[in-house]
Amino acid sequence: AQKVTQAQTEISVVEKEDVTLDCVYETRDTTYYLFWYKQPPSGELVFLIRRNSFDEQNEISGRYSWNFQKSTSSFNFTITASQVVDSAVYFCALSEAFKGSSNTGKLIFGQGTTLQVKP
Amino acid sequence: GAVVSQHPSRVICKSGTSVKIECRSLDFQATTMFWYRQFPKQSLMLMATSNEGSKATYEQGVEKDKFLINHASLTLSTLTVTSAHPEDSSFYICSAKGRQYSTDTQYFGPGTRLTVL
Numbered sequence: 001a002q003k004v005t006q007a008q009t010e011i012s013v014v015e016k017e018d019v020t021l022d023c024v025y026e027t028r029d030t031t032y033y034l035f036w037y038k039q040p041p042s043g044e045l046v047f048l049i050r051r052n053s054f055d056e057q058n059e060i061s062g063r064y065s066w067n068f069q070k071s072t073s074s075f076n077f078t079i080t081a082s083q084v085v086d087s088a089v090y091f092c093a094l095s096e097a098f099k100g101s102s103n104t105g106k107l108i109f110g111q112g113t114t115l116q117v118k119p
Numbered sequence: 120g121a122v123v124s125q126h127p128s129r130v131i132c133k134s135g136t137s138v139k140i141e142c143r144s145l146d147f148q149a150t151t152m153f154w155y156r157q158f159p160k161q162s163l164m165l166m167a168t169s170n171e172g173s174k175a176t177y178e179q180g181v182e183k184d185k186f187l188i189n190h191a192s193l194t195l196s197t198l199t200v201t202s203a204h205p206e207d208s209s210f211y212i213c214s215a216k217g218r219q220y221s222t223d224t225q226y227f228g229p230g231t232r233l234t235v236l
Contacts, residue, residue, distance in 0.1 A: 033223050043210060045227035047121075091162065095223070105216075105223055106153065109162045
């Protein structure tokens with residue numbers, strides 16, 4: 001069965017601190033995708049990144065970076081020099097790779113981590 | 120790109136009435152749309168998956184007759200909560216994925232907050 005665990009329920013940091021959000025997943029699929037979404041107080045989920053299971057290169061996008069470690073089934077997300085606007089709930093999600101009509105690639109979400117960045 | 124809209128954003132209704140929520144992909148054709156429900160401070164719970172032109176596939180425990188889903192076109196899916204009751208009050212979010220953008224990434228609408236009195 002597929003499962004995503006975000007052990008950190010809530011994190012509070014002061015502005016400009018770096019913060020890492022942990023994500024551990026379980027799957028029997030050999031091909032799958034991992035995602036991070038941000039849900040600000042407005043409620044809309046904002047897509048941040050998608051990672052293929054066969055691509056373990058880390059990625060950096062501005063203040064955001066992601067560390068994918070297949071050996072430990074982890075896909076951690078780091079925000080550097082956090083800002084108040086980063087305050088939100090962050091969800092890690094897993095889906096099996098889309099195979100056409102045989103599956104829908106539905107997402108399995110973690111429980112989310114609430115990040116509060118204080119000024 | 121990859122914009123998904125939902126309407127209405129907020130609805131309050133009386134117990135026993137039906138409510139329809141629309142989900143539209145504005146700049147791409149959505150081959151698959153998903154409907155989620157989210158309770159306060161909880162994660163998203165998938166309710167159903169719908170492919171254009173075919174019947175929706177409901178997750179275990181979700182009542183098909185209670186939550187009617189129609190995906191009549193490649194840009195529109197609707198969720199109708201029939202005979203709504205206070206326990207149906209929740210945040211409903213749709214997502215879509217399609218051809219123009221990655222077929223493996225779901226893009227989410229802004230959500231609809233339903234309050235049943």
